[in-house]
Amino acid sequence: MTEKKDLTRRGFFSYAFMGSSLLAGLTLLTYYIVQFLFPTANKNLTRKVYITTTDKIASGQSFKFKDLKGATITVTNTGKEFIALSTKCTHLGCQVFWKKDAKVFYCPCHEGYFSPKGEVLKGPPPKPLDSYKVEVIDKAIYIHVDEVYNGRA
Ligand code: FES
Incomplete structure (x- = not known):
């Protein structure tokens, strides 16, 4: 017997918040990795x-x-x-x-x-x-x- 779980509004916003936080974190991490690997890539010196x-x-x-x-x-x-x-x-x-x-x-x-x-x-x-x-x-x-x-x- 399978138990069907209903997604509550609170649960939905909790997942949405975690997903967007994870995406923001990965974007920031990617930015810092690119800056570390190519320090002058985006700088207009x-x-x-x-x-x-x-x-x-x-x-x-x-x-x-x-x-x-x-x-x-x-x-x-x-x-x-x-x-x-x-x-x-x-x-x-x-x-x-x-x-x-x-x-x-x-x-x-x-x-x-x-x-x-x-x-x-x-x-x-x-x-x-x-x-x-x-x-x-x-x-x-x-x-x-x-x-x-x-x-x-
Ligand atoms: S045209 Fe040859 S050095 Fe200028």
Whole structure:
């Protein structure tokens, strides 16, 4: 003879509470395991660095500076926006130069050309120039560069 148990409202909520607690616990545990195994997986290790003011870079002009690792970065005023790019060519690493008249970045090593946004226009470079996020706050230009101590140097 089998005994049929009716599920009371209290019993139902008790099971529902235990199930949701178990699910929340497993989710939290999974999060901590992923954080432990991949400590930098979800961290954006950049630093916002002040560069100059908007009036110092006229439309069509480019401004160069060194980042925290010593790499050269250029900020260009396209007339519509400010764009920060690495000056290291993506072909073999030569320095690219801003050609003001043609409004392109030029790599003299193998005749590589990039647009003001860093896209490859001509030549052997296999991919665009590395770019950086730019923020303009009250005429001050900031860019987000990689942290020095992130282990990706
Ligand atoms: S290194 Fe720039 S085109 Fe070759």
